[in-house]
Each structure stands twice: as structure tokens, then as C-alpha cells.
Amino acid sequence: MVCAPAVLAVSAMGPASAEEKSPEIVQPARRDREHFIQRAFEMRRLAQQRGDQAYGAVIVKEGKIVGEGVSGVLVKPDPTAHGEVEAIRDAARRLGTNDLSGCEIYSTAKPCPMCETACYWARISRMYFGASITDGGAPRYPSC
Numbered sequence: 361m362v363c364a365p366a367v368l369a370v371s372a373m374g375p376a377s378a379e380e381k382s383p384e385i386v387q388p389a390r391r392d393r394e395h396f397i398q399r400a401f402e403m404r405r406l407a408q409q410r411g412d413q414a415y416g417a418v419i420v421k422e423g424k425i426v427g428e429g430v431s432g433v434l435v436k437p438d439p440t441a442h443g444e445v446e447a448i449r450d451a452a453r454r455l456g457t458n459d460l461s462g463c464e465i466y467s468t469a470k471p472c473p474m475c476e477t478a479c480y481w482a483r484i485s486r487m488y489f490g491a492s493i494t495d496g497g498a499p500r501y502p503s504c
């Protein structure tokens with residue numbers, strides 16, 4: 361069964377404070393690229409429901425979603441709260457490390473230069489984006 365949006369809304373919000381534990385991420389029924397990108401698009405829908413820009417992302421490590429990101433640029437407001445950056449922050453918090461080596465990011469659109477650079481600094485191994493699951497390769501710095 362695919363997760364209900366209400367569950368996603370809770371998990372994608374993250375904790376209210378650093379001390380608060382993040383709600384557990386509900387994993388997709390199948391752990392493959394199609395389901396991971398579908399989850400990124402669920403994050404995108406959540407962003408739209410909140411009245412934010414339509415972007416979302418998830419971070420996967422060893423076949424498991426370890427971070428979810430919903431654009432918060434308008435709602436927070438925070439010009440750096442792109443879906444990818446929010447997913448990186450969530451994954452780093454949940455894993456307790458700033459080193460996301462071995463992780464993949466699934467994003468609803470091609471990561472912008474800021475997000476690709478953030479992926480680079482987080483040591484994310486590979487980027488996939490869009491409904492057709494384009495393989496963006498390893499993040500580069502600078503990415504132009």
C-alpha cells in the first residue's frame with residue numbers, strides 16, 4: 361500500500377527542534393528507482409498543498425529512504441529551502457552525520473546549481489531527477 365498523504369505530511373515536516381526525534385519515514389512498497397522518484401513527487405505534491413514551490417526530493421541509502429525534502433522557500437520563508445537541500449538536512453539529521461557518502465538523491469527536477477553543490481558537499485554519490493528518472497551522475501562542483 362502506498363502511504364497516505366497525512367503520514368507524509370508528518371514525516372516531511374521534520375522535528376520542531378533539534379532535540380525532537382524525527383517521525384519514522386514510511387518506506388515505499390517496492391524499493392526501486394520508480395518508487396523512490398514517486399516518493400519525491402509525493403513530496404512535490406505536499407509542497408504544492410502547502411502553497412510552496414512544486415519541488416520535492418528524497419535521499420536513499422542502501423535501498424531505504426533516509427531523508428525527505430519538501431520545498432519550503434515560500435512557507436518558511438527561506439530562499440535556500442529547496443526540496444533537495446531540505447532532504448539533505450533531513451537525512452543528515454536522521455543519520456547523525458554530515459557525510460552522506462553512498463546515498464542517492466531523487467529529485468522532481470534537475471537540481472539547481474545550489475542544490476547540486478550541496479549534494480557535492482554532502483558527498484552524495486548520485487543524482488536522479490524527473491519523471492523519466494534521468495541519471496544526473498555524481499554531483500559536481502562547480503556545476504556549470
Ligand SMILES: [Zn+2]
Pocket residue numbers: 442443444471472473474475476
Ligand atoms: Zn535547488
